Amino acid sequence: MSKTFTWADVQSHNTRKTCWLVIEKDVYDCTKFLEEHPGGEEVMMENAGFDATDAFEEIGHSDDARDLLKGMKIGTLVDSVSSNWFEVLVVID
Numbered sequence: 001m002s003k004t005f006t007w008a009d010v011q012s013h014n015t016r017k018t019c020w021l022v023i024e025k026d027v028y029d030c031t032k033f034l035e036e037h038p039g040g041e042e043v044m045m046e047n048a049g050f051d052a053t054d055a056f057e058e059i060g061h062s063d064d065a066r067d068l069l070k071g072m073k074i075g076t077l078v079d080s081v082s083s084n085w086f087e088v089l090v091v092i093d
């Protein structure tokens, strides 16, 4: 069975040492890929610990990129709230 994570789990992985991204409802550990990313490390870090679906789709990544992504999947997200809402919850906590 696939591992499940909450936004709290995902958001704690927002550094160059441990960089997770969410695309659709799947969680990806992109740490090892940071230096290899053809689009650079910066754009990945801007999305670290967050939902990168829009950023990923807007670029129009190739099938190769999608294949690479598959290899980085570590599980799925269980929270029903979006990462934006999680941010709000953290602020008012």
Ligand code: HEM
Binding pocket: 021, 028, 030, 033, 037, 038, 039, 040, 043, 044, 047, 052, 055, 056, 059, 060, 061, 062, 063, 064, 065, 066, 068, 069, 072
């Ligand atoms: C783990 C997730 C990602 C993977 C596996 C990935 C993979 C790739 C690959 C293989 C390319 C080369 C072109 C292609 O094959 O489409 C690429 C290019 C690019 N990626 Fe990503 N990418 C990821 C996430 C992101 C995110 C979150 C952004 C944020 C905007 C981004 C922005 C770009 C840009 C701007 C390029 C174009 C670079 C250029 O041609 O100058 N990528 N990516």
